Each structure stands twice: as structure tokens, then as C-alpha cells.
Amino acid sequence: MHKDQPLIFELSKPGRIGYSLPELDVPAVDVAEVIPSDYIRMEAAELPEVSELDIMRHYTALSKRNHGVDSGFYPLGSCTMKYNPKINENVARLAGFAHLHPLQPEETVQGALELMYDLQEHLKEITGMDAVTLQPAAGAHGEWTGLMMIRAYHEANGDFNRTKVIVPDTAHGTNPASATVAGFETVTVKSTEEGLVDLEDLKRVVGPDTAALMLTNPNTLGLFEENILEMAEIVHSAGGKLYYDGANLNAVLSKARPGDMGFDVVHLNLHKTFTGPHGGGGPGSGPVGVKADFIPFLPKPTVEKGENGYYFDYDRPQAIGRVKPFYGNFGINVRAYTYIRSMGPDGLKAVTEYAVLNANYMMRRLAEYYDLPYDRHCKHEFVLSGKRQKKLGVRTLDIAKRLLDFGYHPPTIYFPLIVEECMMIEPTETESKETLDAFIDAMIQIAKEAAETPEIVQEAPHTTVVKRLDETTAARKPILRYQK
Amino acid sequence: MLHRYLPMTEDDKQQMLKAIGVESIDELFSDIPESVRFKGEYRIKQAKSEPELMKELAALAAQNADLKSYTSFLGAGVYDHYIPVVVDHVISRSEFYTAYTPYQPEISQGELQAIFEFQTMICELTGMDVANSSMYDGGTALAEAALLSAAHTKKKKVLLSKAVHPEYRDVVNTYAKGPGLEVVEIPLQNGVTDLETLKKEMNDDVACVIVQYPNFFGQIEPLKEMEPIAHSGKGMLVVASNPLALGGLTPPGAFGADIVVGDAQPFGIPAQFGGPHCGYFAVKSALMRKIPGRLVGQTTDEEGRRGFVLTLQAREQHIRRDKATSNICSNQALNALAASVAMTALGKQGVKEMALMNIQKAHYAKNAFVERGFTVPFTGPFFNEFVIKVNKPVREVNQRLLEKGIIGGYDLGRDYPELENHMLVAVTELRTKEEIDMLVKELGDCHA
Numbered sequence: 001m002h003k004d005q006p007l008i009f010e011l012s013k014p015g016r017i018g019y020s021l022p023e024l025d026v027p028a029v030d031v032a033e034v035i036p037s038d039y040i041r042m043e044a045a046e047l048p049e050v051s052e053l054d055i056m057r058h059y060t061a062l063s064k065r066n067h068g069v070d071s072g073f074y075p076l077g078s079c080t081m082k083y084n085p086k087i088n089e090n091v092a093r094l095a096g097f098a099h100l101h102p103l104q105p106e107e108t109v110q111g112a113l114e115l116m117y118d119l120q121e122h123l124k125e126i127t128g129m130d131a132v133t134l135q136p137a138a139g140a141h142g143e144w145t146g147l148m149m150i151r152a153y154h155e156a157n158g159d160f161n162r163t164k165v166i167v168p169d170t171a172h173g174t175n176p177a178s179a180t181v182a183g184f185e186t187v188t189v190k191s192t193e194e195g196l197v198d199l200e201d202l203k204r205v206v207g208p209d210t211a212a213l214m215l216t217n218p219n220t221l222g223l224f225e226e227n228i229l230e231m232a233e234i235v236h237s238a239g240g241k242l243y244y245d246g247a248n249l250n251a252v253l254s255k256a257r258p259g260d261m262g263f264d265v266v267h268l269n270l271h272k273t274f275t276g277p278h279g280g281g282g283p284g285s286g287p288v289g290v291k292a293d294f295i296p297f298l299p300k301p302t303v304e305k306g307e308n309g310y311y312f313d314y315d316r317p318q319a320i321g322r323v324k325p326f327y328g329n330f331g332i333n334v335r336a337y338t339y340i341r342s343m344g345p346d347g348l349k350a351v352t353e354y355a356v357l358n359a360n361y362m363m364r365r366l367a368e369y370y371d372l373p374y375d376r377h378c379k380h381e382f383v384l385s386g387k388r389q390k391k392l393g394v395r396t397l398d399i400a401k402r403l404l405d406f407g408y409h410p411p412t413i414y415f416p417l418i419v420e421e422c423m424m425i426e427p428t429e430t431e432s433k434e435t436l437d438a439f440i441d442a443m444i445q446i447a448k449e450a451a452e453t454p455e456i457v458q459e460a461p462h463t464t465v466v467k468r469l470d471e472t473t474a475a476r477k478p479i480l481r482y483q484k
Numbered sequence: 485m486l487h488r489y490l491p492m493t494e495d496d497k498q499q500m501l502k503a504i505g506v507e508s509i510d511e512l513f514s515d516i517p518e519s520v521r522f523k524g525e526y527r528i529k530q531a532k533s534e535p536e537l538m539k540e541l542a543a544l545a546a547q548n549a550d551l552k553s554y555t556s557f558l559g560a561g562v563y564d565h566y567i568p569v570v571v572d573h574v575i576s577r578s579e580f581y582t583a584y585t586p587y588q589p590e591i592s593q594g595e596l597q598a599i600f601e602f603q604t605m606i607c608e609l610t611g612m613d614v615a616n617s618s619m620y621d622g623g624t625a626l627a628e629a630a631l632l633s634a635a636h637t638k639k640k641k642v643l644l645s646k647a648v649h650p651e652y653r654d655v656v657n658t659y660a661k662g663p664g665l666e667v668v669e670i671p672l673q674n675g676v677t678d679l680e681t682l683k684k685e686m687n688d689d690v691a692c693v694i695v696q697y698p699n700f701f702g703q704i705e706p707l708k709e710m711e712p713i714a715h716s717g718k719g720m721l722v723v724a725s726n727p728l729a730l731g732g733l734t735p736p737g738a739f740g741a742d743i744v745v746g747d748a749q750p751f752g753i754p755a756q757f758g759g760p761h762c763g764y765f766a767v768k769s770a771l772m773r774k775i776p777g778r779l780v781g782q783t784t785d786e787e788g789r790r791g792f793v794l795t796l797q798a799r800e801q802h803i804r805r806d807k808a809t810s811n812i813c814s815n816q817a818l819n820a821l822a823a824s825v826a827m828t829a830l831g832k833q834g835v836k837e838m839a840l841m842n843i844q845k846a847h848y849a850k851n852a853f854v855e856r857g858f859t860v861p862f863t864g865p866f867f868n869e870f871v872i873k874v875n876k877p878v879r880e881v882n883q884r885l886l887e888k889g890i891i892g893g894y895d896l897g898r899d900y901p902e903l904e905n906h907m908l909v910a911v912t913e914l915r916t917k918e919e920i921d922m923l924v925k926e927l928g929d930c931h932a
Contacts, residue, residue, distance in 0.1 A: 004790055005593075008601050008828055019568055019834040024841055025917040026848035031732070031840060034847055035865045039704050039734050045608040047832045052570055055828055059574040059598070066594030068582030076584060083489055084582050087534055092756075093572075095552045096545025102758030103560055103894055104549065105882060111547030112757050122528050137620035137759065140801070140813040148661065177801035177811035181631070183662040186806040224515045254522060255513050261520045271814075278584040279818030280595040281617070281778065283760030299658070321658035325561065325623035325651040326758025338541060343487070344531025350485050353509045354492050360512055361500040377512045404590055412587075415802075432491040433500065464590035466791040474783035474795040478772065480614050481604040 005061045009482045012048040018055050046484075065465050066280070067409050073435050077381045077412035077424025078172065078220055080250045080272035085342060088275060088335035097334050102326040106311050113310030116303045116327065119337040120287075126340075126348070127246075127266050128259020129289030134328040135299045139247060141323065142267030142286030143178035143214070148320045149290065149297040150212045150241045150265060151182060156297075156318065162211035162240070168197050170221055170416040172247060175214045184211055191418060195221040195374040202234055210240035217244065217261065218251045218379035220416045220424070222359065232262025241265065249273045250428070251356060251379035254349035264291050274336035276329075285332035299323045354429035355380040358436060362427055365440050369447040373419055380428070386421035394450040394457045396421040401468065402449070402460035406442040488534075549891065551755060555919045559869050559910025560700070560894040561622070561649050561747070562755050565728070566838065566914055568829035571752040575822050585778070585814070589793045595817065596792035599780040602824040609730045609827075609835075610744040611737025612766035617778040618820040619763030619812065622747030623652040626694065626724050627659035628765065628776045628810055629743045633692035633720045634665050635809070636774055641689045642667045645677040647699035648724060650899035656694070665691070675703045675862030675871065682713055690719040692743075697725050697736055701908060702846070702869025703862055707739035715740070726750060727764065729867045732839030743767050752826025753819050762819035773799060776810030841913040842868035845920065849911045852924045861906065869910045871896065871903070874927065878907050881930050888926050890919075 031040060050058070067074070074081035092098060100112055120132040136142035147165065154162045165179035166187045176186040190201045197215070206213075213235045218224045225231065232242050244258040244266035250273045258266040270276045271284035278284075290298065300319040301312035312327075343351065356379055363372065363382040371385040386396035400410035400423075412424040427436055449456050461467065492500075497509075506512060513521075532540065551564045558564075575581060579594065586592030586599075599617045606615035619625035630642050642660065644653055646669050653669070660667050668685055670693075671678050677695055686693075693714035697705045707723065714721035722743045723736035728750040730736075736744045749761040767775050773796060781795035801808040830838060846868040854860055859873040874881050878895035885892040897904035911920060 005597065007597070007604075009604065012831075014832075016831075017833055018570070018829040018831055019566075019838075021566060021834065021837060021841065021913060022916075024844055026845055026920070028844055029847045031843060034843065035704065035733070038708055039865065041730070041732055041734050041836070044832050044836050045605075045731060045735075047605060047608060047830070047835055048828045049831045049833065050828060052568075052829070055570050055825065056573065058828075059825065060577070062594035062598055063574075063577040063579040064594065065592075065597070066579040066583055067588075067591040068579045070578035070582045074584075076587075079584055081582075081584060084578070085489060087538060089576070089581075090538070091541045091545075094542055094545035095550040096542075096548040098754045098756055099551040099564075100548050100757040101551060101556060101558045101562055101564070101755045101891065103558055103562070104891055105879070105886065108549035108886065108891070109757065111544040114547075115541075115544060125526050125528050128522075137624065138812075138814045140811045141620060141624070144662075144811055148658065151661075173800075173802035173805045173808070174811050174813050176806035177804070177808040180806045180808070181659075181662050181811045183664060226515050226517055229517065229519060252516070254526060256516050256520050257522050260522060277578075277581045277818070279581050279816075280583045280598075280821065281585040281817035282814035283620070283816045283819055284814045285760075320661075322651060322654035323624075323658055324655060324759070325621055325649070328758075329620075329760040330757040331760050338537065341529060341532055341537055341541075342489075342534070345525040345528050346485055347487055347490075347531050348526060348528075350487065350490055354490055356512050357492070357497065357500055357504075357509055360504045360506075364504050377506075377515060400588070401590070404588065409591065410588060430489050430491065433496040461590050465593055466590055466785040466789050467787055469589050469785050469791045469793050470783045471793050471795065474781040474793050475798075478779075478795060479782040480600075480772070480779055480795075481607045482601070 005065065007482050008048045008058055011050055011054055011058060014049055016049045016051050018050050018052045072407045073431060073439055074409040075411050075425045075427050076409055077426040078247055080426060080428060082275060082428035083430035084275050084277040085339060088338045091338045092331050092334045110309050113303055115334060115337055117305055117310055119333055122340050123268065123287055123289060127289045128257030129266060130292040131295045131298060132287050132289045133298045133302060134287045134333050135324050136286040136288055137324055137329050138282060138284035139267060139269040139286045140174040140178055142288045143174055144181050145299060145323045146243055146265040146267055146288050147178055147182035149294050152297040152320050153294055154211060161209055164209045165211055166205055166213040169418050170219050171214060171216065172220065172245060175245060195223045196225055196227065197231060199227055199230060202231060206234055206238045206240060210238050212241040212243045214243040214245060216248050218248050221374055221383050222378040222381040223374060224379055228261045247272060248380060251352060253352040255352055265294060270332055270336035275339040276332035276335045283329050283332055285329040351429050358427040358429060358431060362425060362436055362440060366443055369444050381424060381426035383419050384423045385419055386423060389450040390421050392450050392454055394454050396423055398457045398460060399446055402446050402457045403442060404461040405463045408439060554889055554891045556891040557893050557909050557911065557923055558891050560908055563750050563910060563912055564914055565750050565912050567752050568826055570829055571822050571825045574825045575818055580821060581818050586794060589791060593791060596780050598821050598824055600782060600792050602820045603780060605824060605827045606764045606766050609727045609735060610766045611735030612744050613769040614772045614775060615764060615766040616775050617780055618815040618817065619765050619777055620816060621759060621761045621763045622724060622745060623655040625745035625763035625765050626652050627656045629722045629745050630656050630692060630694065631659060631663060632774055633722060634663060637691045637719055639689055639691035640665050641691055643670055643682065643685055643690055643693045645670045645695045646672050647677050647701060648694060648696040649700045652724065674864060675701045676705050676864055679709060686713055686717050688717045690717045692720040692722045694722045697723050698729050698867040701862055701871050702866040704865045704867065707736060711740040728839055731835035732843060748823035751823040753822050760816055760819055762816045762823050774809050777812050778815055838913050845913060845915055846870060846911040849909065849920045852920065856924050856928045868912060869908055871906050871908055873906050876930065877905060884930055885926055890923060890926065
């Protein structure tokens with residue numbers, strides 16, 4: 001029997017405190033004399049009243065009800081849930097990085113600027129691009145930033161009719177959403193039976209109104225778009241630009257660079273490939289790299305290296321503006337930089353090789369038990385279909401929930417949308433063969449259960465602190481905050 | 485190669501290649517055409533061992549003047565506040581920081597409950613009905629508020645006070661280009677939004693009025709007078725607020741704000757050179773189904789036990805794609821957790837006490853400047869920041885202060901030509917009387 005963890009508000013008792021502020025050491029003024037009475041808060045915000053031990057017990061209890069990479073295997077496709085190195089956390093907490101004000105004089109933050117500049121240089125080489133901005137806060141923010149630059153580029157050429165952005169039907173949901181926020185209309189291009197962009201369909205949708213094609217390579221099926229140069233030619237000759245969604249960069253480090261594949265603009269997810277932790281949903285960091293033609297449109301300020309040290313350049317008349325206050329998620333960028341410097345060139349190459357080895361190994365071993373819709377070498381991730389199990393009355397959702405009983409975070413499910421009962425598995429390079437084998441064994445057992453004792457799967461999970469939750473009522477009668 | 489993050493042995497590798505049915509790892513990359521294949525190694529720095537790298541980066545960090553070694557009076561949207569030490573202990577638990585978005589609620593109840601508590605605390609402080617799980621930061625949250633207002637009212641004009649943080653205004657202007665919104669800036673009058681101009685610009689085409697409370701200069705905007713103006717054309721009132729200030733000030737919700745956003749950085753989040761911080765986004769219940777970002781809701785499991793899930797996901801990009809209310813995917817969950825722990829540690833009493841202490845110390849400092857003969861141009865009520873005029877360029881003055889171990893205030897001439905040689909001074913609860921006196925003395929000496 002699992003016990004509920006009370007809400008922190010339910011643990012509150014008037015008169016308890018968990019803080020330690022210094023005594024007021026200046027002569028007190030009467031607040032009523034300096035703030036008009038309408039603006040003085042009369043009713044205190046109902047925040048908890050608990051002791052420091054209450055706080056630690058509460059959040060420790062909550063942490064035990066949460067699964068992270070450090071808790072166990074987390075093969076969540078397209079999210080690159082690799083190990084988060086601990087040195088990153090120590091470096092990011094150094095006072096000289098953690099406690100810097102963004103508006104301090106430049107001469108007092110030369111170390112921070114040097115790190116930003118050097119990270120940009122490293123990312124330029126890794127992506128094959130000519131310049132990088134660290135300002136976007138996350139992948140989707142980077143997508144929108146990149147699209148705004150593509151828009152500015154076309155407009156600077158007097159080209160105001162490029163209103164459409166093409167995205168494959170396998171694309172992440174953020175791609176079309178970012179296109180909308182940037183003021184574009186989305187056009188979908190179909191995939192072939194082989195799981196790659198259909199070149200004939202691309203030729204059909206591309207035209208003088210095409211602003212850009214957004215592409216993830218390898219795509220979300222884990223397959224390398226081997227016709228990439230042809231696609232680039234089709235889009236470029238129509239005057240459009242190529243946008244690279246870097247969510248899957250872990251698959252191609254040292255193997256292929258977006259800049260060499262014809263991409264004009266690329267974003268990276270530093271919290272995926274470059275081990276900024278995922279934080280339970282963020283913060284991330286989504287730098288954007290561009291080819292030389294796009295440099296004038298980079299958000300301002302940019303970080304530059306001059307004769308007297310590093311500085312911010314605000315004098316950029318063609319910049320799309322600012323996309324974020326200050327300079328990006330510096331704390332995450334520090335972690336990513338630390339990681340790149342821990343790996344070096346041969347380390348990053350090994351990362352991709354093992355990520356791809358692991359994915360192919362799992363794919364081959366599971367192909368006997370689940371449908372494999374695309375039977376070819378995958379890159380860092382692969383998709384399986386639960387079609388066979390569905391016929392037995394067991395859905396992919398059930399399989400995911402059953403995996404919880406084995407102590408695993410399930411794969412990404414029901415995405416990409418074009419695969420029926422989809423499971424998208426990304427093991428990453430930091431997992432050992434023993435871990436992969438144990439997970440494979442669990443998947444094989446679940447496949448057997450689906451055939452022999454389907455109710456065990458259908459009624460899963462059996463061991464978690466709560467069972468399946470009623471999401472319908474949650475959406476129909478939303479309770480979004482605690483009330484006494 | 486051997487690396488502490490890469491566990492595969494040569495033997496593992498050979499067994500796995502055999503199981504796959506290939507001779508080498510290279511074969512697995514045969515689908516990458518020769519013409520785009522990257523050959524060789526990246527020309528980047530060679531790897532360093534853990535102790536070597538730690539030493540190098542510690543030395544790099546030490547080149548910076550950090551807020552723990554210097555005495556800072558710099559605010560302008562990012563503040564040096566008391567961070568209860570429990571905060572770092574909680575967010576260092578790797579069950580939280582190595583998890584991702586809680587897509588599988590049965591094994592994510594900890595994160596989901598923590599966010600539900602965060603949503604509740606933000607509602608309490610802002611006086612609003614619904615808060616989401618967090619945004620990237622205050623600036624992008626404000627821009628999303630403008631987009632939401634425009635989408636909801638189907639209007640294209642945004643009235644943006646010039647007393648809103650200049651960098652937040654920049655971000656709003658960048659976002660506005662997407663849907664083609666017209667942003668009209670409302671000028672200042674005595675350090676607050678000019679109500680006369682606001683009235684003149686107000687009409688039925690206005691999607692929202694955006695103000696900051698307390699504003700960029702620390703001044704308390706007269707929300708009571710602004711609300712009827714903002715609502716006179718059926719547009720919305722959007723307020724950006726420092727949530728700590730709301731521990732002592734009447735919340736925007738009580739004045740009828742439709743959307744309240746801001747940055748929770750003052751609660752438990754270090755300055756970190758500007759990010760990551762933690763945007764928050766709170767609305768009236770009428771806007772609940774249009775709010776951007778993730779929302780956590782309470783529900784029950786099959787056995788009637790209380791639990792939490794991500795909810796109202798039909799708003800979001802992974803379901804609605806190009807029809808989503810926003811493209812935001814990740815949030816700042818770990819920083820929302822930090823803010824929650826800080827708000828919990830401070831609690832009902834501490835948040836108020838800390839807010840009032842900011843008011844006390846800032847007023848002591850302002851009075852000391854006045855006594856020393858400085859001009860304080862804005863005369864309205866303020867929170868923990870105020871403006872003084874110095875008789876030299878602020879940049880030069882700040883150079884002198886640095887030599888004394890002080891990081892001076894913000895140079896307002898950077899954004900407001902009419903405020904050249906004006907400094908925005910922030911005084912938080914962490915500044916002692918002695919430090920404040922030293923600032924006044926040093927600036928006074930400069931001034932002479």
C-alpha cells in the first residue's frame with residue numbers, strides 16, 4: 001500500500017518558519033508612509049509555514065516518487081536521455097559562473113564571455129556553420145529564432161511572398177508550431193514507405209512561396225535522410241532555405257555535419273546531445289548556427305572577440321532583435337561546454353558510434369517480438385510498432401505502463417504519428433550492454449505476456465505509487481491549484 | 485576508447501556487432517552518402533581529465549567579479565537575494581534534475597506534485613486563478629502574453645509602457661513581428677506610464693496594455709487608475725511583476741489584471757549571468773484553455789488515490805502542431821522547483837518580511853542619497869529600486885566603485901537618452917547598512 005504524499009500546504013502549521021533573514025539594520029520607515037494604502041498587501045499570500053526539516057522530508061519524499069536517468073534506464077526516443085555528468089553541476093555552481101549579474105561591466109565578466117565565445121567556436125565546428133548564437137532558451141525557441149532569421153533574410157532581399165514552411169509528416173510538433181508563431185503557414189510533405197521524405201511530394205509542394213524546409217536528420221524514425229543533397233537542391237533552386245532541427249544530432253557527431261548537408265540554419269538542443277540535464281522539463285538551451293549569409297540577422301547582442309578582450313556587439317541594424325532578455329541560458333551553456341571539453345574530438349565521435357551501435361543492437365534483438373516497420377540500419381533511435389500486440393488486445397500504452405513495473409521509463413509512444421502503435425526507442429551511448437539486455441528481456445517478457453496473460457499488461461502498472469490516472473476528468477474539470 | 489561516460493568494452497562491442505550481423509560500426513553508417521560524410525576529427529580542443537578540466541574552468545570562473553565577492557547594487561530585473569541553502573540540496577536530488585517532462589505520470593508524481601504546488605504559490609502571490617508550470621523567463625513570458633491577448637481579442641495593437649524593462653520590450657517587439665502586431669510605446673511621466681497618453685492611444689483596436697509593477701525604475705505603477713483605461717476598449721491588462729514585491733504589494737489580480745507574468749528569479753535562483761531563470765504565467769480562469777506551456781492538474785487513479793497529470797494538452801504543440809497556442813515545449817521545471825522550495829522556506833511570513841525589508845533598505849538608501857545632495861528625479865512610491873542622477877557618465881562612476889569592491893547600479897542612459905548620467909540603484913535585503921553607507925559615501929566622493 002502506497003501512501004499519498006500530502007501537499008506542502010497540507011503540512012503547513014501557522015507559526016512555523018523555514019528561513020533565516022538578518023535583522024533589519026537600518027532605521028525603520030513606516031511602510032504606510034511610503035506606499036499608498038491601496039498598494040499595501042493586506043492579506044498575506046497563503047504560502048506554506050513549515051520548518052527546514054519539513055521541507056527536506058517533503059521534497060525527498062517527492063523525489064522518491066520520480067524517475068530520472070540516475071534512477072534507471074530512460075530510453076525516451078528523440079529526447080536523448082543520456083547520463084548527466086556530475087562535473088557539469090560542479091562547474092556551473094562555481095561562484096564566478098553562478099553568481100554573475102548579466103549587466104555587470106564587460107571587463108568584470110571576461111571569463112564568462114570567453115566561455116561563451118569558445119563554446120560558439122566549438123559548436124561552429126561541430127555543425128559546420130559559420131556563426132552561432134547562444135541566446136535561444138530551448139529547442140523550440142531556437143526553431144522560432146531560426147525561422148525569424150529566414151524571414152528577415154527573405155525580406156531583406158525584397159522577397160515578401162515566401163509565406164510557407166514545409167515540414168515532413170514525421171516532424172516534431174514544435175516545427176509546425178514554431179512556423180506559426182513566426183508568422184508562416186505550414187505545408188506537410190509526406191514520407192515514403194521507406195520512412196524518408198518523398199522527393200516527388202517535395203517537388204510538388206515546393207515553390208516561389210517556400211520560405212524554408214525544416215528537417216530533422218536523422219529523422220524521428222531514426223533513419224538518415226540519404227537524399228539530403230537532392231532535397232537541398234530542390235529547395236534551394238526554388239529560393240527556399242534549409243532548416244536543421246538538431247534534436248537528433250547525437251546520431252551524427254563526427255559522421256555528418258548539417259553545414260555540409262546544405263543546411264542554412266540549425267538549432268541544437270544542448271540539454272540533449274550535450275548533457276545539460278533535462279531538469280524535469282527544463283531549463284534547456286537551444287543555440288542557433290547559421291551560414292555566412294545569415295550573420296547580419298543574428299539576434300543581438302552577439303559575443304565578439306576584440307583586441308582588448310571579449311565584448312557584446314549591439315550595433316547590428318539588421319538583427320531580428322532580441323529573442324530573450326540577456327544572453328541565453330548561460331548556466332546550461334556552461335554545462336554543455338564542460339561536457340564537450342570532457343569528451344574532445346575522439347570522445348564525441350565515440351559517443352555517436354556507441355549510440356548507434358546500441359540502437360541497432362536493441363532493434364535487431366527486438367525485431368523478432370515486435371513489428372519493425374523500417375528494416376534497415378537505424379541511427380541513434382528506432383521505432384517499433386505494437387500492431388501485433390494490438391491484435392491480442394494489448395495497446396502500446398499498455399506495454400509502456402507494463403515497463404514501469406520493471407523499473408524502466410518507457411520509450412516515446414504514439415510518435416511519430418505515421419507509425420501505428422508506435423514505440424520510439426533511444427538507448428543513448430552511456431548505457432551498458434547489461435542494461436540493454438535487461439531491458440530487451442523485459443520487452444520480450446511483455447510480448448509473451450501479451451500473448452498468454454494479456455490482463456497483466458492491460459492492467460499495468462502494478463508497482464507504482466499510483467495506478468493509471470484519470471486524465472479525462474483532469475481535463476474536463478480541471479483542478480490546477482490547491483485550495484483549502 | 486576508454487571514457488568514464490562510455491561503458492562498452494571491446495568484448496561487448498564484438499558481441500553486439502555479431503548480433504546485428506555487421507563486421508564493424510562503420511557499416512552502420514553506410515546510409516550516409518559519401519558526399520556528405522564527415523571525415524576525420526573535429527578541430528576542437530582535445531579532451532581533458534576531470535581534475536585538469538576542473539582546474540581550468542575554476543580559473544576561468546575566477547576571472548569574473550562575482551556577486552559573492554563584490555557588493556552589488558545592480559538590479560534591473562535580476563537581483564542578489566537570500567537563497568535558503570535548502571534550495572540547492574533539493575534541486576541537487578538527481579531524481580528531479582535527470583528526469584524529463586513528466587509524460588508518464590505514474591513514475592513522475594514527485595515532479596508533477598511539485599509543479600502543482602508551484603502553480604498554487606504563483607496564483608497566491610499574483611492573485612490570479614490559474615498559473616502554468618513556468619516559461620523560459622520573464623521576457624518571453626511577457627511576449628507570449630502579448631500574443632495570447634492578440635489571439636484572444638482578435639486585435640493587433642499592443643500598448644507597451646516605456647517603463648517596462650527595455651530588454652523585455654525588445655523581446656515583445658521581436659515576437660510581435662510573427663503575427664504582425666503593432667506595438668505602440670507609451671512614454672513616461674515622473675518615472676511611471678503616462679496615463680494621459682495611454683488614454684489617448686486607447687481604442688477598440690487595442691489587444692492589451694502592458695505595464696510592469698513595480699516598473700523598471702522600481703516605481704509602483706498606479707494599477708488602480710490603469711485598469712479602467714485598459715479595459716475601456718475591451719482589451720486586456722497585462723502586468724509584469726517581480727513576485728517578491730507581491731509579498732508586500734497588493735497583487736495585480738486584485739486590480740483586475742487579465743494576465744500576470746514575470747520572473748521568479750528572486751526566489752532561490754542565482755543570477756547566472758542572465759539565465760536560466762524562471763518565467764511564470766498566470767491568468768484569469770477565462771483564459772485557462774489558452775494559456776501557453778504545460779499545466780499540471782489534480783486527478784485520481786483507478787483506486788481513487790489522489791494523483792497529478794499534465795492536463796489540457798490539447799493546447800500544446802505536440803498535439804495541435806501548427807494550431808497550438810504557443811510553440812513552447814520545454815519549461816524551466818528545475819528552476820520552478822528551486823523557486824517553490826524558496827517560497828516554501830520563506831513561507832507566508834518570510835516572503836512578506838523579505839519584501840518589506842527590501843522596501844525598508846531601499847528607502848534608507850534613497851534618503852541617504854537625498855541627504856548627500858543627490859537628485860532623485862522620480863518622486864512616486866517605489867519597491868527596492870530607485871533612480872539617482874550622478875554628474876559623470878555612469879560607466880566612469882562604476883569604474884571607481886569597482887575599485888572599492890562595489891558593483892554599481894544600472895546605466896539608464898543605455899536605453900533612455902533623456903536619462904543620461906542616471907543610475908538605477910537596487911537595494912535588496914542582503915545589503916547591510918554599512919554597505920549602503922559606503923555606496924553613498926563613494927558616490928558622494930565621485931560626485932564632489
